[in-house]
Amino acid sequence: MTGGRVSLDTREVLRGVDLTVEPGEVVAVLGPNGSGKSTLVRSLLGLVPLTAGSVELYGVPPRRFRDWKRVGYVPQRLTAGGGVPATIREVVASGRIARQKRLRPASAADRAAVDRALRAVSLADRAGDPVHALSGGQQQRVLIARALAGEPDVYVMDEPTAGVDAATQQALAGTLRTLAAEGRTVVLVAHELGPLASVITRAVVVTDGLITQDGPPSIAAAVQEHCHPHADEDVRVPLSGWKPTP
Numbered sequence: 090m091t092g093g094r095v096s097l098d099t100r101e102v103l104r105g106v107d108l109t110v111e112p113g114e115v116v117a118v119l120g121p122n123g124s125g126k127s128t129l130v131r132s133l134l135g136l137v138p139l140t141a142g143s144v145e146l147y148g149v150p151p152r153r154f155r156d157w158k159r160v161g162y163v164p165q166r167l168t169a170g171g172g173v174p175a176t177i178r179e180v181v182a183s184g185r186i187a188r189q190k191r192l193r194p195a196s197a198a199d200r201a202a203v204d205r206a207l208r209a210v211s212l213a214d215r216a217g218d219p220v221h222a223l224s225g226g227q228q229q230r231v232l233i234a235r236a237l238a239g240e241p242d243v244y245v246m247d248e249p250t251a252g253v254d255a256a257t258q259q260a261l262a263g264t265l266r267t268l269a270a271e272g273r274t275v276v277l278v279a280h281e282l283g284p285l286a287s288v289i290t291r292a293v294v295v296t297d298g299l300i301t302q303d304g305p306p307s308i309a310a311a312v313q314e315h316c317h318p319h320a321d322e323d324v325r326v327p328l329s330g331w332k333p334t335p
């Protein structure tokens with residue numbers, strides 16, 4: 090993003106942001122409530138239009154970008170398919186869509202990737218359950234699995250650990266470590282990094298629509314005075330995390 094500006098409802102929410110993410114980086118986007126973190130990552134993906142400036146994904150503006158299988162997005166909340174009953178497996182399998190040929194049934198590779206993603210978030214035994222019955226933290230795990238299932242090169246995650254129990258946060262840290270070791274790129278918005286602090290390679294701080302700090306992970310420690318994992322979800326199964334591509 091170069092000189093990125095975004096206005097929502099007449100208010101300027103991003104006020105001139107320059108951000109370049111290189112392959113293999115694990116970037117945490119930090120900052121206070123309402124500072125513009127979500128708007129920043131959403132506009133990087135073309136989900137929110139810029140009012141000025143430009144964004145390129147692999148050198149192409151989002152509206153002309155066609156290689157969406159390279160990008161996995163974990164939104165803050167499960168909204169897609171709202172009201173339509175869907176199982177955990179169906180939502181996770183939708184992460185394969187950008188990889189599939191139109192109107193072709195799921196291949197063995199599709200099914201294997203979905204199974205692997207379900208195992209990584211320890212939801213394999215609940216794959217047939219409806220997603221709307223899940224807690225917020227469990228829905229977050231489904232959204233993470235959906236992105237994993239697509240096996241993208243870049244993961245953009247908006248508060249992936251919000252409302253998620255400590256064990257899942259640990260598993261996600263392990264997952265991100267594996268992805269980073271494979272050379273994947275991660276941009277994640279976080280309020281509290283918790284166990285993810287040890288995985289990031291760079292921290293960016295957004296304050297009032299501007300990037301006010303951009304540098305090594307040590308910045309994050311200084312910004313985050315209160316680092317305590319959420320514990321609103323009861324986890325009884327060991328979490329395995331994402332295994333390297335076989």
Ligand SMILES: Nc1ncnc2c1ncn2[C@@H]1O[C@H](COP(=O)(O)OP(=O)(O)OP(=O)(O)O)[C@@H](O)[C@H]1O
Pocket residue numbers: 097098100102120121122123124125126127128129
């Ligand atoms: N659709 C919208 N219309 C108007 N204002 C919006 C809209 N979406 C977000 N905002 C405002 O833009 C500002 C930035 O929001 P954004 O969600 O990007 O911040 P954030 O840093 O991600 O916050 P949080 O940590 O609470 O998720 C906030 O003041 C928010 O109220």
